[in-house]
Amino acid sequence: MSAIPQPRQRFEPWADPAAKPYIRIVNVTKSFGGFTAVDNISLDIYQKEFFALLGPSGCGKTTLLRMLAGFEIPTSGRIELDGVDMSTVPPYERPVNMMFQSYALFPHMTVEKNIAFGLHQDRVPKAEITRRVDEVLNLVQLTKFAKRKPHQLSGGQRQRVALARSLVKKPKMLLLDEPLGALDKKLREQTQFELMNIQEEVGITFVIVTHDQEEAMTVSSRIAVMDHGRIVQVATPSEIYEFPNSRYVSEFIGDVNMFEGRVIETTQTFTVIHSEEAGCEIYVDRGVSALKGAAAWVALRPEKFDVSLTPPPDQTRNCIAGKVWDIGYLGNLSVYHVRLPSGKKVTATQANRTRLKERPITWDDQVYLSWNPDSGVVLMA
Template sequence: MAVSGQEARKKWEPWNDPQEKPHVQLVGVSKRFGEFTAVDNISLDIYKGEFFSLLGPSGCGKTTLLRMLAGFEQPSQGQILLEGSDMSGVPPYRRPVNMMFQSYALFPHMSVERNIAFGLKQDKIPNLEIAQRVEEVIELVELGAFAKRKPHQLSGGQRQRVALARALVKKPKMLLLDEPLGALDKKLRAQTQFELMNIQERLGITFVIVTHDQEEAMTVSTRIAVMDHGRIVQVATPTEIYEYPNSRYVAGFIGDVNIVEGRVAEVGDGHLTIASEDSGCSIRARHALDAPVGAAVWIALRPEKLVISMEAPADTRSNCMAGEVWDIGYLGNLSIYHVKLDSGAMITTAKTNRTRDTEQPITWEDRVYLTWTPDAGIVLGQ
C-alpha cells in the first residue's frame, strides 16, 4: 500500500534512530565576550534535512550560536562538527554553509539574476554553469518574470526570495537563516513560511533558523531548541514543546498559558490530586512527574483546553474554577476571555466562534465556570 507524503513525514525522525549520524554536532560549545558568557556549554545534534529552529528572546545567545555555525565567530571552547569534520579555524568562505540575513543585503545596482550570480562569479565558476544554476534557483523561487529587475522594483517578499536564491545557488550543505522573515508583514510572513518549508523539503538541505517568533518556529520546524541565557533548556518537536514543556519557562514562552500553583495532595496510578488555592478547587491531572505528597508543583493550562460555561458542572470540587468575566477580546475566529477567579487570580480562556452570530452569550461581569479534563493540564516541577 502506498504511503502518503504526510505519513512519511511523520515517520521521519532521525533523532530517534541510533543508526543515524548527526549532520551537525555541537560539543560543549561556549562563547564568551570578556566576562559575559553569550553561549554556555551547549551540546546539540542536528540531522541532515532538518528544518531546525533556535528559538528564544533577545539576548539568549541564539544569533551568536548561528554565527559560530557560519564561522563568523569562533567558540571560546568546544567543537563544531559538520559531517564529522571539525570546523575550528575554518573561515566562513571555506565552509559548505551559507547564511541568509534579515537585511537581505542585495546590491541595489544589480538585477535579480546578477545578485544571485554574484557569489558564483567570486568563486570563479564557469559562466555556462553559473547561467544554468541561476536559472534553476530563479525557477525554484518563482521569480522568472522578475529576473531583469533591480531590488527597488521588487516587493519585500520578492526581495526575500532573491536573498534566498542567492544563498541556495551555491548549493550549501547547510543554510543558516537569521530572522529571515522579520521585515515582512504578518500575512506575507505566514505565506512565506510555507514557501520556505516547501523549498527546503524539495532540496533536502539542512536549514537552521534563528527566530524569536514562536508561531514561526512552530510552523516551519522539524525540531525546536528553546534557549534562555545562553543555554538550551529543551529540544523537541513543535508538538512536544507545546504539549509537553519541561519547565514553566518553556510553557510560558511557547504560546499562551495559565500557570496555577499547588501542592500534591494524593498520588495515584498515573494521576495526581493537587490542592490549589489559586484555582479554588482540587486539580486532578495525569502525570509522568515523580512528585511526593506535599511537593510544590505548577499546573500549566492552555487557554484552548479550558471550557467556559455559565452553567456549573455537576461536580465543582475538581477541575472547576469559578469567577467573573473581566475582559473579552474578539479575534474573529476566537473569543478570548479573561476571568477573575474568586481567589483573585486571572485566567485566560479561548472559545472558538463556530457561528457567525456576533452576539456573545457570555459577556462582561457574568459568573462563569472553567472546566478541563485530567489530561489537559501539564504538571511541572520547576
C-alpha cells in the same frame, strides 16, 4: 492529467538510535571578556532538518548561529559538519551559506546578477552559472523578475532573491538569521509555508534563528528553546507546546495559565494538585517524581478550557468558577478574561462556531471553566 500528490514521509531521525547527526555541537562555549553568551551547549541536528533556535533577545541564539557560520570561533568545544570539525575553519571555506535579515542585496545589480555573484567569485563556468541561476529562479518563482533591480521588487520578492542567492551555491547547511522579520504579518505567514516547501524540495539542512514563537512552530521540524546562553528544551513543536519541561518554556511558548499548588497525591499514572488560587483540586493523568506536599504548578493553555454558564456535575476537580471581566473578539475565536474569587485572572479561548450575536456569554457573567485530565502539565519548582 495532473500528478497525484504523494503523501509526506514521516521524518524523525532524532528518534532513530542508529541515525547519525549531520551537525554536532559539542560542549560549545563562547565568551566575550567576562560575559558568556553561549554556555556549554551540546546539540545534534540531522540532515534535511529545518531546525529552529528560539529565544528572547540576548539568549545566545545569534551567537550560536554565527559560530556555525564561522563568523565567531568557540572559546571552547567543537562544531562538526558531516563528520568534519569546523570549529576553526574560516567562513569562506565552509560549505555553509547564511541569509541575513537585511538581505544585503546589491542595489545596482539585477536579480539574476545578485544570485550569480557568489558563483562568479568561485569561478564557476558561465554555462553552469546560467543553468543554476535559472534553476533557483524557477524554484523561488522569480523567473519573470530576473532583469529587475532590488528597488523594483516587493519585500517578499527581495526576501526570495536573498534565499535564491543562498541556495544557488548548494551549501550543505543554510543558516537563516530572522529572515522574515522585515515582512508584514500576512506576507510573513505566507512566506513561512513557501520556505518550508523550498527546504523540503532542495533537501538542505536549514537552521533558523528567530524570537517569533509562531514562526518557529510553523516552519521547524524541531526547536531548541534558549535562555541565558543555555538550551532548556529540544523537541518537536507539538511537544514543546503540549509538554513543556519548565515554567520558562511553558510561559515563553504561546499563552498559558499557571496555577500554583501542592502535590496531595501522585502515582505512575496520575497526579492530584491542590491549588488555593484555583479553588479546586487539579487532576492530571500523568505521574510526577515528587513527594506529597511538594510545591508544584499546573500549566493550562487557554484553548483547553470549556467555558459554560452552567456548572458541570463535579465542581471539586478540574473546574473553576469566576466572573467575566473582559472579552476579546478575534473573529475566529473569542478570548475571555475571567477573575476568580482568589483574585487570580485566567484566560480562556473558545472557537466562534456560531455568530457573535448568538453567543450568550458577556461581561460580568458567572462562568465555569472545566478541562480534561490530559490537558494540564505539572511543573515542579
